[in-house]
Amino acid sequence: MVVEILAVGTELLLGNIANTNAQYLSQKCATLGLSVYHHTVVGDNEKRMTDAIKRAMKRSDIIILTGGLGPTEDDITKEVCSKVMGFELVEDAHTKKRIAEHFKASGRKNVTENNWKQAVVPQGAKVLDNHNGTAPGLILEAEGKTAILLPGPPNELKPLFAEQVAPYLRSIQPETICSQIVKVCGIGESRAETMVLDMIDAQTNPTIATYAKTGEVHLRVTAKAENEEQAKKLLKPVVKELKKRFDINVYTTNEDENLEDVVVKLMKKHGLTVTTAESMTGGMLAGKIINVAGASECFKEGFITYSNKAKKKTLDVSKATLKKYGAVSEQTAKEMAKGGVFATDSDICVAVTGFAGPENTAEEPKGLVYISCYIKDKVFVKEFHFTGNRMKIREQAVVQALDLLRRCIIENYKSEK
Amino acid sequence: MVVEILAVGTELLLGNIANTNAQYLSQKCATLGLSVYHHTVVGDNEKRMTDAIKRAMKRSDIIILTGGLGPTEDDITKEVCSKVMGFELVEDAHTKKRIAEHFKASGRKNVTENNWKQAVVPQGAKVLDNHNGTAPGLILEAEGKTAILLPGPPNELKPLFAEQVAPYLRSIQPETICSQIVKVCGIGESRAETMVLDMIDAQTNPTIATYAKTGEVHLRVTAKAENEEQAKKLLKPVVKELKKRFDINVYTTNEDENLEDVVVKLMKKHGLTVTTAESMTGGMLAGKIINVAGASECFKEGFITYSNKAKKKTLDVSKATLKKYGAVSEQTAKEMAKGGVFATDSDICVAVTGFAGPENTAEEPKGLVYISCYIKDKVFVKEFHFTGNRMKIREQAVVQALDLLRRCIIENYKSEK
Numbered sequence: 001m002v003v004e005i006l007a008v009g010t011e012l013l014l015g016n017i018a019n020t021n022a023q024y025l026s027q028k029c030a031t032l033g034l035s036v037y038h039h040t041v042v043g044d045n046e047k048r049m050t051d052a053i054k055r056a057m058k059r060s061d062i063i064i065l066t067g068g069l070g071p072t073e074d075d076i077t078k079e080v081c082s083k084v085m086g087f088e089l090v091e092d093a094h095t096k097k098r099i100a101e102h103f104k105a106s107g108r109k110n111v112t113e114n115n116w117k118q119a120v121v122p123q124g125a126k127v128l129d130n131h132n133g134t135a136p137g138l139i140l141e142a143e144g145k146t147a148i149l150l151p152g153p154p155n156e157l158k159p160l161f162a163e164q165v166a167p168y169l170r171s172i173q174p175e176t177i178c179s180q181i182v183k184v185c186g187i188g189e190s191r192a193e194t195m196v197l198d199m200i201d202a203q204t205n206p207t208i209a210t211y212a213k214t215g216e217v218h219l220r221v222t223a224k225a226e227n228e229e230q231a232k233k234l235l236k237p238v239v240k241e242l243k244k245r246f247d248i249n250v251y252t253t254n255e256d257e258n259l260e261d262v263v264v265k266l267m268k269k270h271g272l273t274v275t276t277a278e279s280m281t282g283g284m285l286a287g288k289i290i291n292v293a294g295a296s297e298c299f300k301e302g303f304i305t306y307s308n309k310a311k312k313k314t315l316d317v318s319k320a321t322l323k324k325y326g327a328v329s330e331q332t333a334k335e336m337a338k339g340g341v342f343a344t345d346s347d348i349c350v351a352v353t354g355f356a357g358p359e360n361t362a363e364e365p366k367g368l369v370y371i372s373c374y375i376k377d378k379v380f381v382k383e384f385h386f387t388g389n390r391m392k393i394r395e396q397a398v399v400q401a402l403d404l405l406r407r408c409i410i411e412n413y414k415s416e417k
Numbered sequence: 418m419v420v421e422i423l424a425v426g427t428e429l430l431l432g433n434i435a436n437t438n439a440q441y442l443s444q445k446c447a448t449l450g451l452s453v454y455h456h457t458v459v460g461d462n463e464k465r466m467t468d469a470i471k472r473a474m475k476r477s478d479i480i481i482l483t484g485g486l487g488p489t490e491d492d493i494t495k496e497v498c499s500k501v502m503g504f505e506l507v508e509d510a511h512t513k514k515r516i517a518e519h520f521k522a523s524g525r526k527n528v529t530e531n532n533w534k535q536a537v538v539p540q541g542a543k544v545l546d547n548h549n550g551t552a553p554g555l556i557l558e559a560e561g562k563t564a565i566l567l568p569g570p571p572n573e574l575k576p577l578f579a580e581q582v583a584p585y586l587r588s589i590q591p592e593t594i595c596s597q598i599v600k601v602c603g604i605g606e607s608r609a610e611t612m613v614l615d616m617i618d619a620q621t622n623p624t625i626a627t628y629a630k631t632g633e634v635h636l637r638v639t640a641k642a643e644n645e646e647q648a649k650k651l652l653k654p655v656v657k658e659l660k661k662r663f664d665i666n667v668y669t670t671n672e673d674e675n676l677e678d679v680v681v682k683l684m685k686k687h688g689l690t691v692t693t694a695e696s697m698t699g700g701m702l703a704g705k706i707i708n709v710a711g712a713s714e715c716f717k718e719g720f721i722t723y724s725n726k727a728k729k730k731t732l733d734v735s736k737a738t739l740k741k742y743g744a745v746s747e748q749t750a751k752e753m754a755k756g757g758v759f760a761t762d763s764d765i766c767v768a769v770t771g772f773a774g775p776e777n778t779a780e781e782p783k784g785l786v787y788i789s790c791y792i793k794d795k796v797f798v799k800e801f802h803f804t805g806n807r808m809k810i811r812e813q814a815v816v817q818a819l820d821l822l823r824r825c826i827i828e829n830y831k832s833e834k
Contacts (some may be wrong), residue, residue, distance in 0.1 A: 013453045015443030018435045022458070026432030036430045037465060039834055041439070041456035048454060065465030086618075151732070276721070282432045282707030283693070283700025286721045291808055293775045299725035304693070304703045304719035312762070314718065344727070345759055392710055 003034045004060035006052055008068035009079050009152060010043045021066045021150075021157055028161060032169050033177030033224055034062070053084045053286045057145050062169070067152030069135035071114045078122070078149060079139065085142045087122030092136075095119045095127060099134045110410050126413060128164045132156045139168060145385050146172070176384065178231035179222040182242045185215060185259060185403040186249045192217040195245055199238070214392075215399030261401045263347045266409045267298040267348075270416060274405065276302035277315055277340035277351040279327065280369065285352060285398045301344050305336065315339030315351075328353050330370055330381050337374035337381075348375045350405050356390045358382070367393050371401045373408040378407055418590065420451045421477035423469055424452070425494050426569060427460045427483035438483045438567075438574055445578060449586050450641055451479070451580030461491045467490065470501045474562050479586070486552035488531045495539070495555065495566060502559045504539030509553075512544060514535045516551045544583040549573045556585060563589070595648035596639040599659045602632060602676060602820040603666045609634040612662055616655070623655050631809070632816030647730030668823060676819045677705045683826045684765075686713040687833060691822065693719035694732055694757035694768040696744065697786065702769060702815045718761050732756030732768075745770050750787035753795045758791045765792045767822050769814050773807045784810050788818045790825040797825055 005022045012019055022039045029036050040056070049068075056063040068077030082089055095381030096119035103111050118134050121127055138149040148165055149159045170176065184192060189212040193200070196219070200208050201387045206223035219242055223234035241359040243250050251262050267274060276299075277288045286302035289295050291299045304312050308327055311317040316339040317332055325331040333353050338350030354369030365390075372381040382404060422439045434724050439456045446453050457473070459465045466485075473480040485494030499506055513536035520528050535551050538544055545554030550573040555566040565582055567574045587593070601609060606629040610617070613636070623640035628751055636659055640651035645710075660667050668679050684691060693703045693716075703719035706712050720731050723746055728734040733756040734749055741746040750770050757766030771786030789798040799821055803813045 005758060007456075012456065013443055014447050014626075015440045015445070015453075018437050018440040020435050023429075023432045023435040024428055028432075030431050031548065037460060037462070039424075039436070039456070039458035045454070138619075153721070209431075280707075281704070282716075283703035283719060283721065285696070286700035287698070287704055287811075288725060289723075290697075291811070293807060296723055299699075300724035302700060302721035302723075303729065304700065304707075304721070306707060306719075307717035310718035344465070390710060394704075394708070 001034055001061040002059070002332050003029050003036050003062045003063050003064060004038045004040070005066070007039070007041045007152075008044060008049060009041070009067045010262065011064075013043050014065075014173065021152065021154060024154065024158060025064055025066070025161065028166060031179050031220075031222070032241070033173065033175065033222065034168065034169065044068055044076055046076060049076070053081055053147070053173055061144075062146045062148065064148045064150065064165075066150050066270055067158060069118070069149060069151045071112075071117050073114070073136070075117075077121075079149050081124040081140065082151060084142050085122075085145075085147060087125065087142070089120050092096055092121040092122045092127055093118055093119060095129075095136050096218070098129060098136075102134050117405060126168075128160055130156055130160055132159060132181075133285045143224060149335070157318065157359045175224045176231050177222060178225055178228060178235055179185050179220055180235050180239050180253060181255050182219040182221065182239060183248055183252045183257075183259075184217045184219065184246050184249045185251050185399065185406075187246065189216060189217050190245075192219070196242065199241065204235050208238065208242075215396045215403070218264040236361065248407060248410065251403070259399065260292050263402050263406050263409075264289065264292040264295050264298060266406060267306045268294075270409065270413045271406075272348055272409065272413075273298050273300055273344075273346040274348040274350065274399075275300070275340045275344045275346040277307055277336040277349055278302070278304050279311070279336070279351075279353040280356045281394050281401070282306060284375055285350065285401050288398055300346065303340060303343070304383065310337075311339075312338060314343065316342065328355055328364070328368060328370060330372075332385065333370035333372035333381050334374075334379045335377055337372040341374045348405065348408070350401050352359075352401050354384070354386075354396075354397060355395070356393045358390055367376070367391070369397045369400075371404050373404050375408045376412050378412070380404065418478045419476070420446050420453050420481060421455045421457070421473040421480045422453060422481050422483070423473055424458045424483045424569075425461060425466060426458070426483075429458045430460050438569065438571060439630065441571065442481055442483070442578065446586075448594070448596050448637075449583065449592065450639065461485055461493055463493060463497055466493070466497045466552060467501055467795065469832065470564070474501070474564075478561075479563045481563065481567065481582075483567050483574060485765075486566060486568045488529075488536070488551070490531070491805065492534075493667070495537075498557065498564050498566060499539040502539075502557050502562075502564060504542065504557060504559070506537050507540045507542060508536055510532075512538060512546075512553050514689045515546060515553075519551050519614060530673070534811070537811055543585070545577055547573055547577055549576060554581060556582075570707070580768045588660050592641045593643065593645050594639060594641050594646050595645060595652055596637055597635040597652050597656050597670060598672050599638065599656060599667055600674075600676075601634045601636065601663050601666045602667045602668050602816065603824075604634060604663065606634050609636070609663075613659065616658065623651050625655065625659075630822070632813045650798070665827065666826060668820070674822070676816065677709050679717060680819050680823050680826075681709040681712050682821060685711075685824065687830045689765055689826065689830075690761075690763040691765040691767065692716050692757045692761045692763040693818075694717070694753040694766055695721050696723055696753070696768075696770040696774045697730070698769045698811050698814050698818070699723060700817050701811055703766065705815055707817065710791060717763065720744055720757060720760070720773055728753060728756075733759065745772055745781075745785060745787060747787055747789075747798050747800065750789035750798050751791075754789040754791035754796055756799075765790065765822065765825070767818050769818050771801070771803075771810070773810045773814075775807055786812065786814045786817075788821050790821050792825045793829050793830070797821065 225231035338349035357366035360366035519762035551788035753768035777783035
């Protein structure tokens, strides 16, 4: 089945925001085995919206509309779509009650008359309760075509889609689609592709697709079958083979888990604490770790030692090392990591030092980064050559620092599994 | 004049990336006074691309196409657009030479035959040299319509647009458009709007538009006139009035400058050094400051004191304070900032402590944050109540910490202007 995504909103046409809803919905449709051939954006304009809906109805089976469901006069998505598809608008008692409750819960007193506009729905449409706002989602079916109307704010659209639209789409799909992610770190995209080229070339069902992320590669395996059980059965050997090929480079096969989640989970499992000693990443590494809820169990303290003086004073990096090898060197990275453990009495310290640019000289080659990890009285260090601008280089360094931490814990706590 | 943005790329339809090019181009068009009524995305498919181009030609004056200019067989944007508009494709010696030079400079040896496809251009088109890649930009004019073809990678598209497309669009515009940004921090969007409501209500030319950013509000003033001088003359009194109304809350009127740039500039101007003492932001504040090139002059060292133990040991926060008021309190924030200055001998320290969630209890109200700044032997502290998820709360805290630092420097170094 073919899906078309039609976003409504002047803020998109003015460039105030990017169309991240289209990205989210496209990803989800791909996972569900639905094809998306068009994204369209129009403003809150009846003529242009009508044309766009009619055109989408001709060339696609399902049209997902986002935005324009608000209470103001400008918001006309529901009205226009109902008109095009021949639906009458009627007040929905259930939705009206929900809106009243929503206002009561949020302590709003001055509910103006136009707020009740959101309780009006196309007669015969499926109404999807919105738990994060007042505009319900709507599903309209007519003449073999389906229109799905969703509110524009991503924090309303995403849960509505995940909880109510995805199951609906699955139910009208003749086949069941299941997919499984395999997240890999420490291997570049082209090398990852080469490693599975034979599998990709031979694939029919399941299929494998690779996605490059900053410092990571995600492989998505998707299978179609008559039912979920059969689809999952098709996935299993392929995922197993990928895990075998990528081995320790696979950090998770869980859709919702990212690298820092895995690292914090590993530390908690082994009861470890970590500290960070950052130069060029300047706190970004610690910032990532601390964004994991509950990180306080394993992260107590970190240091940003941007100057040589701070490296010496706080991390006890020796003057001789800095003089002989420089601040960006294997030796300095090692001493920073060791110093971090001794300064905090934590189990592990990860240290990062490098040149992020913008300058790029023979003495300070932009993108040269050393990352070290002190663990169980041993210190590991890796040299990297990143490309891109200052921010991009620092982001890649953070990913690789998290990954080094992950590998060091796995390697050094193998026996304690 | 009406512009339509047509992005080509399967990676957009699969949701691998968001259409940030459309956002960038829309913003730029708005600044140039051009109206954008449609965004469209199609894949590398001849039929759908042809339809999209023909439709855009009917309803718009200018169509900007992005993506699909690469060297592979899949890349067909140039071919399809030339066909629709009746252009012959011919090899361009100048572009061929540039591509050869590009490969030589990047040390690539195996230049395959298909790379020369990028040297083929529509006969009679304007060729825009791409300094960051091998696909040139192209401008095709026929029957009163213009197609502008740009490469998909943002790091190629943006400089091409800024340096060559924007001047072209200005040259074909009957009017000159000038705009000026006024960036405000420390005032919410609705309050900011209220403060200029009379100006917005009375506006015809120039116009004022407000844009909400995390912790900030940007006001864009746009004027149309016969020439640049007259447009700028129209802008001047409006910008002056905005600066007067928002006073110290305006941190810059420079398009390319963000809050951390301003803060680093201020510190450099007064020869100041700063340290950071972060709890819930966990290094994100330092990370922002260090992302400014040349920040090493004023930032030497920072601390992430996530645990109470670290706050005591590293920042000398007293046990009594932590016990009596808790880690998230005005008192602790103040002692953290003072401790940061004494630990590093810097001129200033900014400290952040708060509850980022996900828990939200009476004892630990999510979003309660204290930010303090120790400067010239005085300590300032502010209380905030942020909403949103864990990441959003931490991002807002970083913006407000930078803003407090900015205000404290301005207030305390007034006489040294």
